[in-house]
Amino acid sequence: MTAEHPEKLLSPVLSATWDGVRPWTLDTYRGSGGYQGLREALRMQPDEVIALVKDAGLRGRGGAGFPTGMKWQFIPQGDGKPHYLVVNADESEPGTCKDIPLLYANPHALIEGMVIASYAIRCNHAFIYLRGETVSVLRRLHAAVAEAYRAGYLGRDVLGSGFDLDVTVHAGAGAYICGEETALLDSLEGRRGQPRLRPPFPAIAGLYACPTVVNNVESIASVPSILANGKEWFRSMGTEKSPGFTLYSLSGHVTNPGQYEAPLGITLRQLLDMSGGIRAGHELKFWTPGGSSTPMFTAEHLDVPLDYEGVGAAGSMLGTKALQVFDETTCVVRAVTRWTEFYAHESCGKCTPCREGTYWLVQLLRRIEAGQGVAGDLEKLEDIADNINGKSFCALGDGAASPIFSSLKYFRDEYEQHIRAGACPFDPAASTVWAGAGFRNGSANHPEPKGVLA
Known part of the structure; x- marks a missing residue:
């Protein structure tokens, strides 16, 4: 990185079209290469898709960083039960704010990723569980799903492949606990959102007691680019154990807060260089690497690599990459x-x-x-x-x-x-x-x- 061009560290993929003309529409998404990853996936066998995502090293972007391909691989095959994919869009932790702008500006990235993931795990009905207060996002998701149905990316015989998939958008009633995957499943089934005792895990007995994959929005939205560009391209970014790109949500006492899409392993110091630093006349006191539920850091951690291993070794968790920054005026x-x-x-x-x-x-x-x-x-x-x-x-x-x-x-x-x-x-x-x-x-x-x- 050079002081003159710190932005060279950024790697816009999910956010590449956010500042374009009507980026949420199907035409804009296809114009930037959208749904090419799906076409590649449908030429492969489902197990080959799982292996590709696993080899690429994509890790869950919702908190714990569990390998996405491995989670898909846990779904038992030949069990005679329906399989389900559930996207956790119940973003509600203080400081966490990456999924909502992603859904608002680029909903088709999620839909394409859902079709690929559903094909891989042999799922014919997928769900998006959205935080209900975000009405504008709910409307945009409904419109994007309708566009995908009309274009043949959803419904019966997707792109002539013989694969069928329906997608349901469900608005929750506004409970942070429903971000916990088993509480989300209970809520989706119409019950009070409370965590379930595990085992059994959702991969064995999830939604309606059937094998279920629950993934974060960003995790699924990252899949199409892997299919379109290959695992080597994905691994060329990030670190060995935490490859790829991700959205860092920078908020608080900074000059230019916002979403910064960069390879995993970037540091807060580098992100502050890009965002204009701490607000004028003040200095950093403490910050969170992954939202309010992760142990806080101080100025001595400015150069900690923001990947799962680096943050963990320093005593916290990367979580949702919600970087809340507080200066010396904060109690x-x-x-x-x-x-x-x-x-x-x-x-x-x-x-x-x-x-x-x-x-x-x-x-x-x-x-x-x-x-x-x-x-x-x-x-x-x-x-x-x-x-x-x-x-x-x-x-x-x-x-x-x-x-x-x-x-x-x-x-x-x-x-x-x-x-x-x-x-x-x-x-x-x-x-x-x-x-x-x-x-x-x-x-x-x-x-x-x-x-x-x-």
Whole structure:
């Protein structure tokens, strides 16, 4: 990378046509090579398609990074049951914002990927589970699916191949828990969205107790380009264990927030170079590599490779690549409190550690943030988080505990100062309290506040 042309690190594939004329239409998509990957796939045997995606090294773009081809391979064949593909578009975690713009600007990439994936796993009915509040995206998806039916990419005898596929777009009712794949399946079946006990896993008994693949939007939308350009092309980007391109969602206190499509393994420092850096006059304090449910990083992690192995080795998770950036005006306690309030509100209540634990985390954090904390509160926070982490029914509990552990690891002194002074150093109204307690706004530890996290 050169300082003059940092944008050379970008690799627009999914976002290549976003700034074009009506990029969501079938004509625009086909004009940029759309549906060529599908034609290639239909010339192959289903197992060959699975092997190609597996050899390309595509990993799930929804959080854990599980190999996509391997997930498809788990579907049993010759079992006499219907097979289903379900696309998880229930994007709702704080900071995570890549799937919705992708669906809004380029819905046919997802539809083409769904046809290829369904052909590979011998599925004749696929579903898109969309977050219901995004009505404009829902309308655009319905229109794109209708276009695909009219053009012969969906329905009976797709492109004369003898393969049939129907696609249903389903709008959820707005519950974060339905982003968990088994809760999503329960919701899709018309029941309350709550996680299922596993095993059996969805690949064996998923939707309607039949073998089911659940994939993220970006994962499926990335498949057509692999079929069209080959596995070597895909592996030429990214790293050895995390190949390919992905969307990084940069938000917060940066000059130019937005979606940056780049190879896996890029660093936040490089992305900040492209986006104009931290907002003028400020400096980086902390950031999340994969949304609010991943352990936070600080400025010392600016050069951590943003791939699954690099972020994991540094003590966090790449997750959804939601890079939330906060400068020195942000109160860590306040930020963590707001995130934890979200997790407590969105807990489905099925398991005790998450249902009760997130409630008590919120009570403690609110008390500390308000300057009413007492000795022992931080130990209590860690103890409650530990009783949630790894002990809840699904990963929502682990996600709620992550900000607690990481913020105490890097900013314990800020929590302690809240308790000792009985006020928040980032609240201008409390400046006299802090001065009397031996702390002063504008000091090295507590710069003059110029903004707060609402």
